[in-house]
Amino acid sequence: MKQIIDFTVVSNKTLNHEHFVLELKPDKPLPEISAGQFVEVRVDGSENTMLRRPISVHDVDYDKNILSLFIKKVGEGTRHLSELTEGDNLNLILPLGNGFTIPDSSNVLLVGGGCGVAPMLYLARKIAEKGLRPFILLGGKTKTDISGIAAYQAFGKVAITTEDGSEGEKGFVSDHPWMKQETPDFKLLYACGPEPMMKAVNDFGKKHEIDTEVSLEHTMACGFGACLTCVVDTTKGHQLTCKDGPVFNTKELKW
Amino acid sequence: MKQIIDFTVVSNKTLNHEHFVLELKPDKPLPEISAGQFVEVRVDGSENTMLRRPISVHDVDYDKNILSLFIKKVGEGTRHLSELTEGDNLNLILPLGNGFTIPDSSNVLLVGGGCGVAPMLYLARKIAEKGLRPFILLGGKTKTDISGIAAYQAFGKVAITTEDGSEGEKGFVSDHPWMKQETPDFKLLYACGPEPMMKAVNDFGKKHEIDTEVSLEHTMACGFGACLTCVVDTTKGHQLTCKDGPVFNTKELKW
Amino acid sequence: MVNLNVNIDKLKLKNPIMTASGTFGYGPEFDDFIHVDDLGGIVVKGTTGKHREGNPYPRMAETPMGMLNAVGLQNVGVDHFISDIYPQIKDYNTNVLVNVSGSTIDEYLEVAEKINALEKIPGIELNISCPNVKEGGMAFGTSCPSAQAVVEEVRKVYKKTLIVKLSPNVTDVTEIARVVTEAGADALSLINTLLGMAIDAEKQSPILSTVTGGLSGPAVKPVALRMVWQVANAVDVPLIGMGGIRNATDVIEFMLAGATAVEIGTANFVDPQVTVKCIDGIKAYMQRHGVDDVNELIGALRK
């Protein structure tokens, strides 16, 4: 059941000049959240952000009752969020959307680029909870774009690419050996990030007939199926990114 | 010369549930300000306050380079201002408007009611600087509406009225003995506050042929003569409250 | 206890708060957040003769205190509505109205006639003001002859409460209001969205796939209030006011201007509970002002 919940900011960690992680504590127990689901955040005190902002669930700690969001500063709304400090309040609607398929095999590859790494940590956690160890590939422009690797390493086998080679392999995620394999053994690919990156993962999947799930970041007015603005063109016609997605198997998309 | 200046909040003192005083330090020396002039405050982080808010100068401390504003919470803008804390920034346009006449005699009466006390402290200071001691009458609904009396006492002879009698005389300012005198010796009356109060002072002045200066709180879009929205009907036709006022001799008004 | 009941023609509303078409899905989208039964009424998504895919993505742009949409009447079509949606929502204990849209008079007639047969739908809102479709829609609502024609024809086949929704994109809204009232509208609702546009300066391109779209939200409230007030002074049928409402104060303003009820649209996206908060807010306002019957507020603006 979708809920509207008030949260308190527990911490706001600056990762680099554009990314930060908010840890939030709700005023009641967190509802059950699937990996790939998102929240709609109300940004107060900003004259140009009437609508809520959709943000993926980055991680959930049910023991501590804490929800984390991994956010990139792009405009006024996310800038305001970046300025929150401990004790500030934040109103969220959650959980929204569908979620990724949780696999039965460790032979799956999670690819995250830029703020597309956001949903990958919680996905990795959910996969690891089944006793599996997925492959996790994180891409960035430069070293400082990649952070908190230890958290991912707890759940799977991690590799990094940076465009300037300052960390891990030099290049795009699609340049990494994992995605250069002639006969890859992956059962499922997951991608979230800039569209060219997701398309590259999809091309890799297509070539080797591996299903690919992507999380789309369409603009949204409501986030819960009421406005019909967030459509994506699928084989079944227009579907709602907020309700039928944000996760789609690329076979359904006209990619 | 009017200036646009960034200020830092030095302190925000809550006086009671609706009034507070902001002490502000500019990033350069304060310009010369006359008693009765006002500032236009930019309220950030509020979705319904695009326009600046006009607020009278409550006091100026040129030695410490500090400007004080006395503000009543009435809507979203003033509520936001009431939440400012030390170190916050505030952008002001100042000084605006004309100002009160500075008298040559101690026999003048300053009457302030509600947030209309705002300009009276600085006016009293300016009069006291000439070696004079004006009469100062402050009115409120109840005791907690009146505060910082000591500051006024440094500049003149202070009397209080409260509607519930919890401090000073019981009743309106117009019920105070000073305003009940048969043959008052005042040379000039000053009033700022709710319109009925200013009208009562004006009636007193009219009866005894004493000039009365009032400070009008008309709604304003700009505060510096550009929009023509703040007009007041005078014997000379429409005049601008922000430029020709906010202080008017009631003889000029159609009161 | 204050009275919140109002009547729109034969419709009895338990309170003046309704939801605006296209912003409330079919109702169940809000079941997690509120009891839809608490509302005076809901207006479901614009429904056309055939299923419509609507416009391509992107369909939304945020603007200062407003938003543009270019959904373009995406909907399942009247037959699918009747077979699949209606059974799910017919037992809401509130007035469930259908927003009837079309590209041709025949399409309006088809939909109106089919909806007329649905026992639990006590009225329709005739959408002659959608700015987001190439044919029909707003074109009907911005000229007197075409507005008159479509309303007259629909009136012949539709027997229950016929509400006509007016476009704000006109020189004189009272002209259209008079014409459609004479043509048989039982009530009027206004305003639909204002035609607007948003540009991405960095990409140097329009944000919406359709270039222009419909503006809604608090930004349009002053225009909406003005039109409700103008129309209230021009015609005698009940009005449903809307445009930028997000709290009880806004509701009261529309009622004072002459609206019998209101619809809340965009604000549902920001706060899915805004409707029930408005109901509570109206009660508090009435108590504060000693108003026993909400009907006393309708058109009560002091002049």
Add this chain to the structure above:
Amino acid sequence: MVNLNVNIDKLKLKNPIMTASGTFGYGPEFDDFIHVDDLGGIVVKGTTGKHREGNPYPRMAETPMGMLNAVGLQNVGVDHFISDIYPQIKDYNTNVLVNVSGSTIDEYLEVAEKINALEKIPGIELNISCPNVKEGGMAFGTSCPSAQAVVEEVRKVYKKTLIVKLSPNVTDVTEIARVVTEAGADALSLINTLLGMAIDAEKQSPILSTVTGGLSGPAVKPVALRMVWQVANAVDVPLIGMGGIRNATDVIEFMLAGATAVEIGTANFVDPQVTVKCIDGIKAYMQRHGVDDVNELIGALRK
């Protein structure tokens, strides 16, 4: 160095930033804040045949990201303008334009003719779109025949650059744009304010003395952009775009939509330096996008 010069008919602007009539006084009101000479042009307060007192107080209401005004063309009248104001402002080194208003065609003619004689006023903006006066004003700008008549007549007596300012309160702005262009307008400016209304729910009364007033500010930007884009696709004269501009991004949006220059209005009240900040912002934008000549941006929206 990037080129910011643009031309509006015979007017040469050093940059596309102008100020909107009624929001910039006569210019000197801003001398403390900016160098007026830095601007592409200024348009002074609407000027009529006789001195006007305008409407009673209150004349202003704040709305979500906008404001309503009901100034009602308060001004000193053309003769007093010529004798007292003109000498003070004629030496600004920028285009000083007069916004010409009236209640009758004769009044427009009287003002236009007198202003035509002023050496240092290179153009007028004909205000056929003021919503705040009972007679004339907007009435001229919302019907084709009357818009045509007033422009044709003024064209006969006014020899310099004639800019006609359009009302957004119309069903089809392109119709009026075509008519006034054919009647002799050298350029068009748009939009004037949208007719709106604000109510004080506590006092249960209108906020403005005139009940309705003109809406301006960021709230109206989407409507303004749409109209500029529509008119740019309909006529061939240069356009001056306005409505809600408060930063360089907004300016670029209007230029991409088809405006050669812009006027900034309400934003001057919030930040009296907004105009010069916009000029700097345009330069920064051009450098970032590798645009050498600002004229390249005019109507450059990718479709």
